[in-house]
Amino acid sequence: MRLAALIARLTAIVGLAALVLRPQWFRGILEPLTEHGAPAIYNQGDLLQLTLAHLALVAAATAIGGITALVMGILVTRPAGAEFLPLSRSIVNIGQTFPPVAVLALAVPAVGFGVAPTLIALILYGLLPIFENTITGLREVPASTLEAARGMGMGGWRRLFWIELPLALPAILAGLRLSVVINLGTATIGSTVAAKGLGEVIIAGLQTSNTAFILQGGVIVALLAVLVYDALGWVERIAARRAGRAAA
Amino acid sequence: MIEIEGVTRRFGSITAVDDVSLTVDRGSITVLVGTSGSGKSTLLRMINRLIEPTSGRIRIDGRDTATVPGETLRRGIGYAIQGHGLFPHWTVARNIATVPLLQGWDAARIDRRVADLLALFDLDPAVFAGKFPHQLSGGQQQRVGVARALAAEPAVLLMDEPFGALDPIIRAKAQGDLATIQRRLSVTIVLVTHDMEEAIHLGDRIAVMDGGRLQQYATPAEILAHPAPGFVERLVGGSDRPFRLLALARAGDAAEPGSAPGDPVPADASLRDALAELLWRGTDAVAVAGPVPRRVTLPAILAHAGRR
16 A cells, blocks of 8 residues: 555655656657647747746645635634634635635735735635644644643643644644645636736637647646646655654 | 631622631641532632632731732742643643742753652653643643642632542542652642532541531531531432441551551551451451551440530
């Protein structure tokens, strides 16, 4: 089982690297998908640069959204912030249900084309999993553990940073993982408003009816998502072990 | 010394603790006994101000606890709870070091203290310091919990059902260990339990709580021999009361000069054990170990078993 997982992982890494760095290797597979002698390999930009731009966009959105969701989750689980839970939950839910395309349409007139509207859409879209998992993780810290911490003279900040956040970390990371994967896919729509990213490849394919481009862009994004999901899952298991729970 | 004076705590319309006054002597074990909802845990948690009294005053060694910031107060008082409450993401050593860290001890002093405490609780530091709580047995977790509570050398140790999660055999051992350690460190212990047997076994004095009120505050022998009418009487009035009384007295205290056949019982054996030995051997006197020949007789034992 472990060997199979390792082989699958290595295959995905090698496949991704080849698709990004040596796309011409796949000419033979992609050529039959093109018509009228259209190019089989994306030729309008450097795939590596697009991939890095895509990752940077998702990383920035996840960092900003993650910190926002984490802080909100911490605030609404404090006694003083409990009354803001319904309001925060509504905001975060709207962020998730409001289509990112619609966010782009509304954001472009306000902030112009490019990275800014895409970041806004991704941040809003990725809040929910981190927010909800932060709340769940903090609420699942055993009452006896918190009671002991208070009984030994830890103040609110110490309890939060010494006890609550470390114990909630696996759940928070699970939310982060979900958010990253959602946004890796969603970030492709940023290319409709001129944000650099792998969406360019897919959109170029759509505009010229070039299935080879669509497949190329789609597979790279999918492999990125699978590998990032896998890597974050590994980080999560380490965190869970360090939180004193036997890893599943 | 802990002086509790007219302490009351209300939660909304419910009075959890109702005008309780009692004094706990320095270096003694006082056990708060009662059913759930009797207010015993609330009373305990008011001593370190996890719960603030609605009215009344608590002084520790003469100082009003209300004049000390809550967190400072709690760092100076040991606290051990049922199910140990160990921090699952910290090693045993780090768990024990919690309060010394909060008090800003230097690393070398903390390391020394952790090693000393592990040794005191029969846990080899080389083996246990680096383990995580989930790698320990229930009894070991409980010992680490108490070691952690004692880490910063508190004068007072509060324990809320500390043995509640243990099975009976380990519990008896843990109770014995606690009594030994308490004598060695002469720390003042206030312990909450619903188990009268445990209270009689451990307590220098027992405070029986019911419905938020203090029903009786006396030594175990006094409570068994002269229970306050009503709740306390029902609590201790079972058929094993004479045996509980015998369990409190030592063979050496009831011994008289003289000889008896067979192996002697230790002088610090309880009269209950001496009686068991006597019944088992089918004799009416058993020798007591000591420098001079002594024995304890059936009439002497019976004299301790009833209301005096």
